[in-house]
Amino acid sequence: MTAKEKETKRSKQQNVEISGSEAVIRSLIEEGTEIIFGYPGGQIMPIYDALYDYRNVLRHILTRHEQGAVHAAQGYARATGKTGVCLVTSGPGATNLITGIADAMIDSTPLVCITGQVASPLLGSDAFQESDIIGISMPITKWNYQITSPDEIPSTIAKAFYIAATGRPGPVLIDITKNAQVGKFKYKYAKCHKIRSYIPEFPVNKEKLNQAADLINSAKKPYLLYGQGILLSRAEKELKQFIEKTGIPAAGTLLGLSAIKTNHPLNMGMLGMHGNYGPNIKTNECDVLIAVGMRFDDRVTGNLKTYAKQAKVIHIEIDPAEINKNVKSDIALLGDAKRILKLLHLLAEKKKHLSWVNEFKDAHEIEMKKIISSDLNPETLGIGMAEVVNKVSELTNSSAIIVSDVGQNQMAAARYSKFATSRSHITSGGLGTMGFGLPAAMGAKLGIPDREVVLFVGDGGLQMTIQEFGTIAQEKVPVKIVVLNNRFLGMVRQWQELFFEKRYSFTEIFSPDFVKVAAAYGIPGQLVNKRKDLNKALQTMLESKGSYIVEVMVEKEDNIFPMVPAGASVSDILLCVNDIKSSN
Amino acid sequence: MKQEYIISAYSENHIGLLNRMTIVFTRRKVNIESITASESAIKGIFKLTIVVNDEKEKVINITKQIEKQVDILKAFYHTNDEMIFQEIALYKVPTKALMETDQLEKMIRQHNARILEITPEYTVIEKTGHKEETQELFNGLTEYGVLQFIRSGRVAITRSPIEKLSEFLIQRDALLAKI
Numbered sequence: 001m002t003a004k005e006k007e008t009k010r011s012k013q014q015n016v017e018i019s020g021s022e023a024v025i026r027s028l029i030e031e032g033t034e035i036i037f038g039y040p041g042g043q044i045m046p047i048y049d050a051l052y053d054y055r056n057v058l059r060h061i062l063t064r065h066e067q068g069a070v071h072a073a074q075g076y077a078r079a080t081g082k083t084g085v086c087l088v089t090s091g092p093g094a095t096n097l098i099t100g101i102a103d104a105m106i107d108s109t110p111l112v113c114i115t116g117q118v119a120s121p122l123l124g125s126d127a128f129q130e131s132d133i134i135g136i137s138m139p140i141t142k143w144n145y146q147i148t149s150p151d152e153i154p155s156t157i158a159k160a161f162y163i164a165a166t167g168r169p170g171p172v173l174i175d176i177t178k179n180a181q182v183g184k185f186k187y188k189y190a191k192c193h194k195i196r197s198y199i200p201e202f203p204v205n206k207e208k209l210n211q212a213a214d215l216i217n218s219a220k221k222p223y224l225l226y227g228q229g230i231l232l233s234r235a236e237k238e239l240k241q242f243i244e245k246t247g248i249p250a251a252g253t254l255l256g257l258s259a260i261k262t263n264h265p266l267n268m269g270m271l272g273m274h275g276n277y278g279p280n281i282k283t284n285e286c287d288v289l290i291a292v293g294m295r296f297d298d299r300v301t302g303n304l305k306t307y308a309k310q311a312k313v314i315h316i317e318i319d320p321a322e323i324n325k326n327v328k329s330d331i332a333l334l335g336d337a338k339r340i341l342k343l344l345h346l347l348a349e350k351k352k353h354l355s356w357v358n359e360f361k362d363a364h365e366i367e368m369k370k371i372i373s374s375d376l377n378p379e380t381l382g383i384g385m386a387e388v389v390n391k392v393s394e395l396t397n398s399s400a401i402i403v404s405d406v407g408q409n410q411m412a413a414a415r416y417s418k419f420a421t422s423r424s425h426i427t428s429g430g431l432g433t434m435g436f437g438l439p440a441a442m443g444a445k446l447g448i449p450d451r452e453v454v455l456f457v458g459d460g461g462l463q464m465t466i467q468e469f470g471t472i473a474q475e476k477v478p479v480k481i482v483v484l485n486n487r488f489l490g491m492v493r494q495w496q497e498l499f500f501e502k503r504y505s506f507t508e509i510f511s512p513d514f515v516k517v518a519a520a521y522g523i524p525g526q527l528v529n530k531r532k533d534l535n536k537a538l539q540t541m542l543e544s545k546g547s548y549i550v551e552v553m554v555e556k557e558d559n560i561f562p563m564v565p566a567g568a569s570v571s572d573i574l575l576c577v578n579d580i581k582s583s584n
Numbered sequence: 585m586k587q588e589y590i591i592s593a594y595s596e597n598h599i600g601l602l603n604r605m606t607i608v609f610t611r612r613k614v615n616i617e618s619i620t621a622s623e624s625a626i627k628g629i630f631k632l633t634i635v636v637n638d639e640k641e642k643v644i645n646i647t648k649q650i651e652k653q654v655d656i657l658k659a660f661y662h663t664n665d666e667m668i669f670q671e672i673a674l675y676k677v678p679t680k681a682l683m684e685t686d687q688l689e690k691m692i693r694q695h696n697a698r699i700l701e702i703t704p705e706y707t708v709i710e711k712t713g714h715k716e717e718t719q720e721l722f723n724g725l726t727e728y729g730v731l732q733f734i735r736s737g738r739v740a741i742t743r744s745p746i747e748k749l750s751e752f753l754i755q756r757d758a759l760l761a762k763i
Contacts, residue, residue, distance in 0.1 A: 134600060139607045143654040146599075163654055194763050196756065197596050197657045203762065321648040 017184040020150030021050035024114065024176065025058065027157035030189045031112075033085050035059045035076060035446055037069040041089025042129055044116030046181035048087075061446065061475055064467035066093050068439040070100025071465065074109050075443030078426045079401055079453075081234070083110040083164050084443065090116045091129030094175070095136065099433055101171045102140040106430030107255060108232060110169035112160045119179040120148040133175050142170030150183040154190070162192035167200030168319040169232060201318055202334045204343060212314045212331045213347035215288055221356045222248045223286035223311075225271060225300075228255035228429075229293010229318065235338035236260065236422045239292070242345045247352040249360050251279035253294050255429040258419035262398070268360045273299045273564045274411040277371075277573060278363030280564060283308050284571040285359075292316040293337040296326040297430065306569035316340050370575045371561050375416070382555030383531050385412035385456075385484045391538055392454055392482065393418045400452040400480075401426065401444050405437030405461035408490035411560045413456040435464025441479045442472055452480065452542065459485040459511045469521040472547050480541050481525070483514050483551040486558065494559045498577070518549040525549030588617070589643045590667055590740050591634045593650050593659040594624060594749050601655050605632065608649045614638055618671075620737035624749065629657065631749075635738050658752050662742065669740035673718035673733070674700070675709040681728035682707050688728055695721045706731055 018026075024047050028036070036058060040048045051060060063069040066088045073084030084104075088094060094115040104111045118127040134146050143163045147156055153176070160172040216222055230239050236259050243250050243266045251268045252259060254275075260267045269276030271283075280302075283289065289311040294300070301307045304326060315322075315329035316337055323332040333340050375386035389412050392400070398420040404413035404427045419425060426444055428436035441455035462483055472479055493507040515525045525548055528537045534552065541548040564573045595601050602621060609616055617635040624631040636643065643661050651659040679702060682688050692699065697711035711721050718735055742748060 135603065138600065138604050139611060144600075194760050195654065196760065198654045199756070199759055200763075203759070319652070321645075321652045323648075325645060325648075 015186070018187045019046065019050065019181065020147075020153050020176070020183050020185070021046040021181045022053075023150060023153040023185070023187045024157065024181070025050045025054050026187065027154050027189055028085060029054070029057060030191070031157065031161045032082070033058060035061060036085045036087050037061045037063055037072045037076070037443065038087030039063060039066050039069055039089070039093060041093045041116065043090035043118055043178050044088065044093070044114075044181075046178065047114070047116065047176070060087075061471060063439065064470045065465065066096030067099055067435065068465055068468045068471060070097045070111070070113065071103070071433075071436050071439035072443030072446070072468075072471075073111055073113075074100060074104050074107075074436070075403065075426055075440030076447040077104075077109050077111060077443075078440070079423055079444035080447040081231075081423065082447070083112055083161055086111065086113040088113070088115055089129065090118060090133070091131045093129075094133040095131055097173075098136065098140070099431075101137055101173065103428050103431040103433045103436065104171040105140045105142065107428065108169050108228060109171065110164040111171040112157070112164050113171060113173045115173065115175045116181070117146065117175045117177045120177045121179075123177070133173065137173045140171070141173045144173040144175070146175040146177070147180045148177045150180050150185040153180065154187060155192070158190060158192040159195065162195070163198065167198075201336050202320070204333065204335045204340055208331055208333055209340070209343055210347065212333055213344055215312055215314060215331065216246060216248075216290065216344070217349045217351075219288035220353075221286045222246070222288040222290065222353065223282055224248045224250040224290040224292065225253065225294055226250055226256045226259050226292050227253040227294025229316075229337045230256060230259035231423055233293065233318070233336045233338040235293070235341050238338050238341035238345065240264070242341050242348065245345060245350050246348045247354075247357070248290070249282075249353070249357050251276070253297070253300055253429075254414055254427065256294060257414060258422050258424040261420055262418040266357065269364070270414060271300045272297075273302075273566075274415065274560050274562065275300075276364070276415075277367035277562050277575065278360040280562070280570040280573045281363060282360060284310065284569070286311050288312050288314065290314045290316070291327075291329075292341065293318070295319075295322045298326070301326060302564045302568050302570045302572075306571070367562065367575070378555070380555050382558075383528070383534060383552055384558055385409060385554050386416045387531075388482060388484060388534065388538075388552050388554070389413050389416035389456060391534060395538055395542055396452055396454065400424070400454045401448065403427065403437055403441035403444055403453060403455045405455075405457040406432045406434045407458050407461065407492075408486070408494065408558070408560050409456045409458040409461070409484045411491075412484065415560075434461040437461055438465050438481070439468045439471075441481070442468060442477050445477050445479045446475075454480045454482060456482050456484060458490060459483060459487060459514070460489045460509055462514065463511065466517065469518055469523060473521040473523055476546060478544075478546050480544075481518075481547070481549040482538075482541070483549065484554050485511065485514070485551055486554050486556050487511070488556060490558070491560070493557070497557070497559070499565070514551045515549060523547045523549055525551065528552045586638055588635060588637050588664050589640075590662045590664065590669065590738065591636065591643065591647055591650065591659060592662070592740065593632045593634070594657040594752075595630050595632065596655045596657070597623070597628060597630050598655050601653070602632070604653050605634075605650055605656070608646055608653075609634075609636070612642065612646065614642065614646065618737035620739055626749065626753070629749070633738055633740050657756070658749065660748060662740070667740040667742055669714070669738050670712050671715060671718060671736050671738050672710065672712045673722070673735040675711070675722065675725055675730055676706050676732040677709065677725055677728050677730055679704060679707045688725075691721070691724050695724070697721060
């Protein structure tokens with residue numbers, strides 16, 4: 001259809017009455033939706049019926065579980081920067097979304113989740129598959145709304161997309177009663193551009209901006225922490241220019257990874273509990289700490305009482321509720337990271353902090369000697385997670401989107417993947433949702449089909465959403481799956497070893513032969529037991545056109561180091577097991 | 585140090601918004617001492633007044649989290665001395681007690697309370713004031729037997745000459761115009 005034909009069709013359509021269901025589909029198309037992740041059921045059937053007529057315009061991915069749908073939508077959103085869309089039925093369909101919505105809320109991922117609901121006269125009657133999803137999802141959505149009349153559909157969907165994607169992004173849920181789906185009305189769509197009670201982004205305070213620039217210009221040991229806010233505001237270029245001009249060393253949070261190239265000379269690595277040595281200890285040695293688009297999560301700060309007390313803190317953040325929530329800032333710059341970094345760049349003086357940067361390099365040397373070199377070239381017979389991750393990074397020339405599940409596999413993936421481009425690392429940060437990986441990788445690949453997507457997942461997490469093999473097979477999503485199988489719930493086991501006297505309470509886990517399970521779905525793969533077979537197996541996987549699984553039997557009781565034990569100070573980061581024993 | 589704070593929030597009138605607000609307290613295990621909600625001077629905008637007893641840091645944090653809700657226009661927090669506030673209490677006592685002695689009548693006068701209704705069985709007394717004042721009358725009345733007692737949530741108004749909301753709405757319009 002040409003643009004003109006489309007326009008005539010549209011204007012014709014505006015004068016006739018359509019069903020609420022068709023209005024939902026057309027509203028989604030208006031918002032640029034390309035893919036819906038969903039699962040049909042009784043109370044959403046009218047919308048699925050309307051979707052049938054638009055199946056060539058809107059791609060629908062039938063997942064095997066609603067949790068799979070929401071994680072896939074998250075993966076899609078995180079990889080593309082667009083809003084992920086889910087469509088599910090009422091009752092259990094809706095409640096199965098909850099984990100993913102909570103995950104998206106804490107990790108600021110834009111989602112629009114549409115749930116079916118019983119007809120409005122039945123609301124509150126404990127009707128079949130009725131659940132109070134509005135009440136249930138209230139604490140974990142940025143906004144939610146129940147539609148009971150078809151004419152509310154266009155404006156509510158417009159509002160939902162606006163709220164989900166602007167300001168600090170987040171998940172929005174729209175619950176649509178069956179009568180609103182089948183009712184007819186005159187459809188007209190208008191995008192939402194503002195809401196009286198909602199200011200997504202406050203204008204930059206010039207006075208504070210100048211104060212921040214003065215502080216940065218007079219700093220002897222400035223240090224910048226970048227979070228996911230850089231990716232969300234697309235401020236990668238501005239961040240790079242700012243640190244290059246000012247010579248300030250920078251480190252990223254788990255979700256901030258890939259905002260700057262891993263091997264950028266001023267990128268010092270990752271913060272946090274299992275982050276790099278230098279980035280953690282230097283937090284308590286810098287004189288000015290510039291935090292951009294991050295929220296001082298407890299996994300980053302460790303004990304707040306001893307966190308960066310010596311430093312003046314500049315917090316650049318879009319969400320006013322994050323200011324002074326965990327760490328008191330001396331200067332809070334409210335607003336969009338991209339805009340603020342651009343302005344700061346103009347005010348900042350060109351500098352080099354060579355000896356300060358070298359301190360990070362010295363710390364890196366220590367970490368290299370004590371951890372990284374043995375992680376990458378272990379003396380153990382068993383394969384280590386780090387060497388697998390590192391090998392994938394080498395073989396893909398750091399060009400892949402790395403998706404990880406949660407636990408040791410996640411930390412190995414974050415520590416040892418190298419990133420060359422932005423939006424290359426997708427993981428469940430704040431909520432730490434096991435089972436996130438497989439569906440998220442699928443969503444990421446569907447969003448960015450041109451890029452290689454490699455998933456690192458543990459034997460525990462994979463079994464939480466393993467049913468999505470079915471979706472990957474049906475939709476032919478060429479995701480590359482690397483299972484790091486240590487026959488344990490590894491991270492919990494690590495804590496049990498270190499802090500619970502090796503009392504391995506219910507962490508040993510039986511798994512099926514994952515390669516055979518995948519084969520049953522028609523996904524090829526191979527098992528790797530020996531180090532010498534690793535390279536070839538990964539190569540085969542990466543050369544494969546379709547989806548492929550490599551299950552690597554890794555060392556059973558490996559630990560992830562360094563580690564800031566929960567509640568400890570970032571300066572007390574531990575480099576090996578013996579450190580823990582001596583600190584006890 | 586824990587002390588009493590009054591949080592006032594202005595919101596759009598949407599179903600479920602009260603729930604969204606109270607969740608902010610529940611999640612942090614902060615008890616709501618009293619809550620009132622009604623339409624403000626500006627049509628369509630509702631005002632919620634919530635009394636809590638907690639530390640300042642926590643109250644600031646809660647106020648920000650409330651304001652973060654999409655349908656909340658603005659939230660403020662105040663200490664008691666920054667606001668003029670009032671509660672209303674109703675007391676039901678047996679009419680017999682009123683007839684038998686003049687003490688009860690004196691007490692009502694002394695407390696600046698008033699009688700709303702007298703029936704042969706009971707008399708309903710109304711008193712407005714701070715909690716201590718309505719409580720004091722309650723304590724006095726117990727001697728005569730209080731059949732029923734109810735106290736409202738707090739309503740409060742700032743000491744500043746104009747409503748903060750009007751000022752805020754002007755600023756908000758300017759902000760919205762820039763978007």
